[in-house]
Amino acid sequence: MNQIVPYTQQETNMSLDNTSCPRKAGSEELVPSRYAVRIGEIDVLVISDGVLPLPTAMLAHNADPAVRAAWLNDMFLPPDAFDWSLNAVVVRSGEQIILLDAGLGLDPDLNLPRAGQLVKRLEAAGIDLGSVTDVVLTHMHMDHIGGLLVDGVKERLRPDLRIHVAAAEVEFWEAPDFSRVSMPSGFPDALRSTAKRFAEEYRSQLCQFDEEHEVAPGVIVTRTGGHTPGHSVIRLASGADRLTFAGDAVFTVGFDHPDWHNGFEHDPEEAARVRVRLLRELAATGELLVATHLPFPSVGRVAVDGDAFRWVPVFWDY
Template identity: 70%
Template sequence: MSLDNISHLGAQGPDELVPSRYAVQVGAIEVLVISDGVLPITASTLATNVEATELAHWLDDNFLPPEVVDWPLNVVVVRSGDRTILVDAGLGLEFPDFPRAGQTVQRLEAAGVDLASVTDVVLTHMHMDHVGGLLTQGLKERLRPDLRVHASTAEAEFWDAPDFSRTTMPQPIPDVLRRVASQFLDEYRSQLWTFETEYEVAPGVLVTRTGGHTPGHSVVRLASGSDKLTFAGDAVFAPGFDNPEWHNGFEHDPDEAARVRVRLLSELAATGESLVATHLPFPSVCRVAAAGDVFRCVPAVWDY
């Protein structure tokens, strides 16, 4: 895994204008943010508990289209000690309606990450854009037979009989989420390592259940020396900085998700540690600043 962020003219593949990977050093821990691409999402899904005019104003202020927006997808590779950890696995290739997503496998390879070197996968939750990459045809045979897949017990139990009653997702997404999670559990249950509240996957790599977005949603906290970074999964979306109480349509407990978001952003603003999240624009690395009752995402200066 290379920590070289330098772009060499002509070195990228034919489908990339710039490399879709970005490396960060967290003390002795190596972190590589990988873009899985973008997928289109109905804009109204970003804020289901506010008037349409309020959301429209926010979209316009952020130079986003009013009906359908591109939702970035980021995954992370972490190397600590003798463990190489993939945090989330992207969308996978079985969704032809989303041709610009599902790029994780080829982009891991382009970044020099040998799939057979991955010792652990940590799942923030089991939505299709986080587990689908593991279901890519022929992929499982390329992974280590002793691969450990980590998820909270509450998450695994939820998807045995998921409840979508408090979500506001476009059809047929709920049925697709149910099918993909069921397929994932069928294929990987024997390799699943579950935890109740938190689990240290490797030195300085702690996965902690937050709940909210899904009952077992988790974040990954990295700490080495004085450096810290949090991969927040779907605890934070772009509108959630200046509108942390807005509900996202994919949240299975919207009120709890808002509480989780405020707690996490308040903590990150107090500590000054770095934040990466699944659906923030690539490479997503930023710090959080508090501004009264709301927050600001302060992008990190890229290191070339």
């Protein structure tokens, strides 16, 4: 059974004691921003990168507006815009410290002051950027790579840092197609420019794979496509325990309406097929799920609910 446990200081400089609570009295943050899970011998820390306010229409631009509004009302969510969670994950497997996605970073043109918190929250958790041996990217949207572009971050990273990403993803962003997305104004340009800058700055450190790649013992990244051509999920396995980090394959609304198209999906129909297939697998295995935009700490399981699914959050452990 998956255990949720405190951590101790390690020689890797990854200190995660009392990870589900604010680090010290008087902290400026009133709510937890990190949550620890142990998957067998693999240590996992979910870290909140903050929240991203977006129009609710982006949840399902192919749905009847009245049906979408009814779902929002049933979920006690505001009708026009609400905050999407932004989650990243730190994994320790053996001697490797692996960052799964790198958060939004700080883009002054987007005016998103409550997002882009990953770097300071890593520091608050006692995680030295220089101890990170690998980064695995689910895809190259800016809310998954931007943290590596924050001023001063690259200089603090190891010169031999390995950044694992699907080859199809790198190729896609050389000439990205936005013809089937439904994003607010300004986002396509920001996504395009961020991906271009990222590829230029980190190209020599990219470790590209085709379909599947073992990053560390028990840490496998697999390309799914759909959301973007190279979108990937990361599966952790140790002993009898399993956890999947699904990136943007799953959104909150996707359990009730897996066929609804998210505005950031570059191939909406394929993204829906990926989502259904992944949710069916997770429901069958009973393993833990974490995803970028599920409400923090985004740790739970999937159950089948008729023709749809049901999200079952874990009970917090202290």
